[in-house]
Amino acid sequence: xxIRFFHQxxxxxxxxxxxxxxxxxxxxxxxxxxVLGLYNGxxxxxxxxxxxxxxxxxxxxxxAAWMSMFIYVxxxxxxxxxxxxxxxxxxxxxxxxxxxxxxxxxxxLATGSLWGKPMWGTWWVWDAxxxxxxxxxxxxxxxxxxxxxxxxxxxxxxxxxxxxxxxVVNIPVIHYSVEWWNTLHQxxxxxxxxxxxxxxxxxxxxxxxxxxxxxxxxxxxxxRARAEIVERERNSRWVQELVEEEAK
Amino acid sequence: MSEFLAMGGYAVYVWPSFLLALIVLxxxxxxxxxxxxxxxxxxxxxxxxxxxxxx
Numbered sequence: 001x002x003i004r005f006f007h008q009x010x011x012x013x014x015x016x017x018x019x020x021x022x023x024x025x026x027x028x029x030x031x032x033x034x035v036l037g038l039y040n041g042x043x044x045x046x047x048x049x050x051x052x053x054x055x056x057x058x059x060x061x062x063x064a065a066w067m068s069m070f071i072y073v074x075x076x077x078x079x080x081x082x083x084x085x086x087x088x089x090x091x092x093x094x095x096x097x098x099x100x101x102x103x104x105x106x107x108x109l110a111t112g113s114l115w116g117k118p119m120w121g122t123w124w125v126w127d128a129x130x131x132x133x134x135x136x137x138x139x140x141x142x143x144x145x146x147x148x149x150x151x152x153x154x155x156x157x158x159x160x161x162x163x164x165x166x167x168v169v170n171i172p173v174i175h176y177s178v179e180w181w182n183t184l185h186q187x188x189x190x191x192x193x194x195x196x197x198x199x200x201x202x203x204x205x206x207x208x209x210x211x212x213x214x215x216x217x218x219x220x221x222x223x224r225a226r227a228e229i230v231e232r233e234r235n236s237r238w239v240q241e242l243v244e245e246e247a248k
Numbered sequence: 249m250s251e252f253l254a255m256g257g258y259a260v261y262v263w264p265s266f267l268l269a270l271i272v273l274x275x276x277x278x279x280x281x282x283x284x285x286x287x288x289x290x291x292x293x294x295x296x297x298x299x300x301x302x303x
């Protein structure tokens with residue numbers, strides 16, 4: 001059954017229709033978890049004994065940072081599949097994830113900077129974690145630029161997949177940068193092997209926000225993929241039928 | 249309420265973070281919607297023109 005599912009998902013038309021049905025569910029899930037996460041994060045969770053209220057930026061900064069790495073790994077894996085098996089749909093996943101991945105990376109950097117100013121006394125410092133995250137942003141922008149620069153979308157997809165794979169080495173660097181170079185950014189609080197050093201009342205909203213951003217990514221990458229599919233398959237009959245249907 | 253908005257004096261850092269997040273989240277939903285609409289209308293226009301030439 002699973003094989004048939006993936007085989008069918010390979011056809012753009014089938015993917016377009018299934019994605020169309022899944023997007024509303026992702027969106028509803030995202031909105032519910034967003035409201036829960038923000039409510040608990042802003043109102044219920046107590047202030048930090050050292051940082052006071054400013055730590056609440058964590059509810060955007062950390063989920064966005066996790067997403068920036070998660071999305072890049074999804075792109076690298078999709079890129080690998082695209083290169084090895086030349087599957088059209090995984091190519092579309094790579095490029096459909098680029099913009100939202102870049103946005104989360106930018107958001108992580110910006111909110112980190114807004115948090116760093118009151119806590120570290122500076123907007124930016126060439127710290128190992130911050131620098132590798134900035135490199136991740138340039139990788140994303142490189143992927144977006146490379147894809148739009150190449151006319152033939154199949155060739156563009158191959159080039160982008162290669163760049164995504166080359167850049168994936170940066171992901172463990174970001175994660176372990178705080179241990180290896182031990183610069184200003186503090187080490188991992190949650191993504192480590194023993195118990196997260198964070199109280200439940202603060203941890204629950206954070207994990208809710210993390211789930212919320214993942215559901216959000218699910219909705220947006222499918223929306224982007226649908227737009228990409230229609231563009232790529234513009235000459236096929238089913239797209240023309242679709243256009244006539246939507247034009248009515 | 250105003251005490252909540254003050255964010256313990258860090259309002260100028262906390263609220264822009266959340267505002268930025270809102271802008272980024274909304275933009276990334278609006279963009280694909282507009283992209284799909286633009287492509288569909290573009291195809292529709294080309295189809296109409298192709299049909300006119302056939303007549």
